[in-house]
Amino acid sequence: MAASDVASIALELDSAAERDHERDFSELAGRLERTGCDAEEVIAAVHHFEVALPSWAFATGGTRFGRFPGAGEPRSLREKMEDAALVHRLTAGAPRLSLHIPWDEIRDINEVLDDARRLGIGFDAVNSNTFQDQPNQRLSYKLGSFSNPDAAVRRQAIEHHLHVIEVGKLVGSKAISVWLADGSDFPGQMSLRGSFDRVRECLQEVYAAMPDDWRLFTEHKPYEPSFYATVVQDWGSSLLLAQSLGDRAQCLVDLGHHLPSTNIELVVARLLGAGKLGGFHFNDSMYGDDDLTAGSIRPYALFLIFHELVLAERERLPGFDPAYMIDQSHNLKDPIEALLQTVDQLQQSYAKACLVDHDELAAHQASGDVMMAERTLKRAYDTDVRPLVAEARRRRGAALDPVLAFRASGYRAQKAAERPAAPPSAARTHL
């Protein structure tokens, strides 16, 4: 299948499924109308919702114990772009790919831009990588990159980030996401304050090198690979960095990067309040950085996060412009199917959050009616919005049910024939 053939994938489900959908949608629209909600408004909102796809999620991830690759996985940036275009084609909600450098190092920029044009996709935030040593790298990041006590290592890490910005400029990115693995395994290994100061100083250089219309996202994570103290371990550290860098530095919330039972919607609310919510890495997690499919474990929490986002949107909170991205590792599911399921899940969570009656909620909060306030949220959450998001996709020429459409398309079997497995050394493990 050539790159341009993605567009020709037939999407018709059988006519019985179409008829069922029409019935389900008009029934839902009628029910929503009775509660004062306009289905058309929610469809328009879903049409606005866009999420970026992570280039590193199209091949099977794996754990440190092993990796079980599937057939037909992409072996090059072009093939990742093809898969990304397919996900967008079936969901109408994922028009951009987020690159990870050096995993997606570009050899021929004109080729990449040609492919992107033909496939109808763009590029989102670029991601740096100083959490691994690359072949032929001069100095090691074993003891940290931006926090390293050795100035030469810090210089090398800064140079890498400047390079990532250059790559991003070529493809039209408008942001760089920085996740640092820096930290220590044992008390005494590093200075807790000194390491943070060094990270801030390095980030200042990176920030200063960005074009004026770019943003820098700092991503926190409590542990792993560092098991005693991670330098940017929590949203507070991330916020301090963003605040000290400047207006175009903001915090990125990866939903898996919190200790179990953290109230993530509260973190989101705090960052929104500070004008520092930059974006998301959507996924779900049972324990920590599990990178499971968004909404698979705690769908209500995902809805509550979207509720904070929709509130901010409606209130036109100054500077509110979150970059939505997915960051998942697909160990068991077909990566394309998992991404299709995720975009669908995000569209649903967003649509449900749009159904919340904010006036009613505010009135119950003001009068202290705990029961009715909670019921107001739950009513939106309990609404089965699947026909609504299916209709939103259908009107954009995408699929009623993206996963079923993908299975019916024969895309995976075709790719399995076209893309013989890469040698093990070329296989990337998601971290």
Ligand code: RM4
């Ligand atoms: C990290 C973090 C980053 C991602 C890497 C691959 O755990 O989530 O966002 O770029 O994994």
Ligand code: MN
């Ligand atoms: Mn992430």
Ligand code: MN
């Ligand atoms: Mn992660």
